[in-house]
Amino acid sequence: MNRTLYYRRRLLNRFCLLVSCLAMLFGLFWLGWIFFTLFSEGLSGLGSHIFALDTPPPGMEGGLRNAIIGSLLITFFGLLIGTPAGILCGIYLAEFGQRGWIAPATRFMNDILLSAPSIVIGLFIYELWVVHQGHFSGWAGSLALSLLVIPVVVRTTENMLRLVPNSLREAAFALGTPKWKLVTMVTLRAAKTGVLTGILLAFARISGETAPLLFTALNNQFFSTNMNQPIANLPNVIYQFAMSPYEDWHQLAWAAALLIALTVLAANIAARYLSSKTH
Template sequence: MRTLARRRLTATLALGASGVATLIGLAFLAAILWTLFSRGIGGLAWRVFTQTLPAPGSSGGLINAIYGSVVMTLLGVLIGAPIGILAATYLSEYGRRARLSVVIRFINDVLLSAPSIVIGLFVYTLVVVPMGHFSALAGAISLAIIVIPVAVRTGEDMLRLVPQSMRHGSAALGAQPWRSITSIVYPAARSGLLTGVLLALARVSGETAPLLFTALNNQFWSAKLTQPMANLPVVIFTFATSPYDDWQQLAWVGALLITLFVLLLSIVARLISRLFGVPESRVE
């Protein structure tokens, strides 16, 4: 027979342990951010934003890597987001109850958690091998493939939030479904769709694995999409695992920049959804 005192003690200990677990979780976040700031801030200098990647032992910056990251992530989102939102439009508007939609939703959810390095291998065989060399375009395509499932998931969630009565009202005025969708449903879901795109952008801006063998890396300034292009994640990987101190320092700066950017995006996305009363879409 368990006494009440013992049961109370168990409850206190167990719930106390849950608080400790939360503290540990928060400590991880704090530790990572603290390390990033303390090691990254010291290396932040103007040359980071004005000079290209250095050779070992000489001074330089990250500008070509930053440029490459911006170009490839933007291109990836520009390709992936419209495809994803159109697919979401099918799932939410045309085929809401279709059997095909059930399959697509399921496959999309699986792709959402699929290992990104496999996407890199896929684009390698699909684009890099036929082209004969690594290229920024291949990098952007692999990022686009990662954007699609995120855009489909958030897109469908957001489009479904638009009340049916608005679609019916539009249809009653004689509008074809496509006109209702583009003139009524999309504008109504605007802030939600924007949140989804921002989340997708956050998701791919730190992606490294798929860029390793698609965009590769480039020590020099290059704006050609058909050529290998430097990008922050791969530079961080290469520089951090190198034995050179100044390279490692730049890797920390790069890591700090990426993390700040991604955290900022996530926070902005949250703010938008809160300001406009959009429930957060779960992306995991």
């Protein structure tokens, strides 16, 4: 009886393992196909002109300089706005929110914001900012992206601070360290690598977002660094050029998609490396 049960469990284990491996191979097949298509189509469009020329009219030579600079500006200010708010909220949840209802409610709202569709965020900023300003702008795009940054940074900061041993806190308190100095000089410093990992993950999260920028930053076919006006960005250029009937625009769209994919890949690799350093 025991031998029969043993063989049945072993057979079930092998079957489940086989199904898991097939599911993994199925997912990797499509992922590999996507990467192969992206690299095969995008590499042919990369060149020095991509970084030296602006987006062209149909049939003319051009590049992606204005879109690259615009994306960097929008993403940078999005991180600059969202990161401090996310870190401060994560500090409160990990260090000050042990009692009361505020911390659980904040976690619940953060989880909702973390899973909210980005197009909803873009529509919210459109109603809140763009309608009242009367025009699209890079600042509106950065504000929309910052709302996507905050929940990622909050979750990572809280988790990393909770991994800091309580013995460090007790030792600091034994020396008469005030709470604010304990947080800034002890726990946050001990978790700085993990917090930086969260910031990189947030950067990877917002790098390719298109929907929020359609409602906020829109696009600009000219080179501009004026964040108070519509500004070019890679996601919207990809959307516009890929939907066009012009082959030269398709090539630029593939090149822009490859640039975003490589940026996100580099950010994820850096985040993985920093995460491994914390263990």
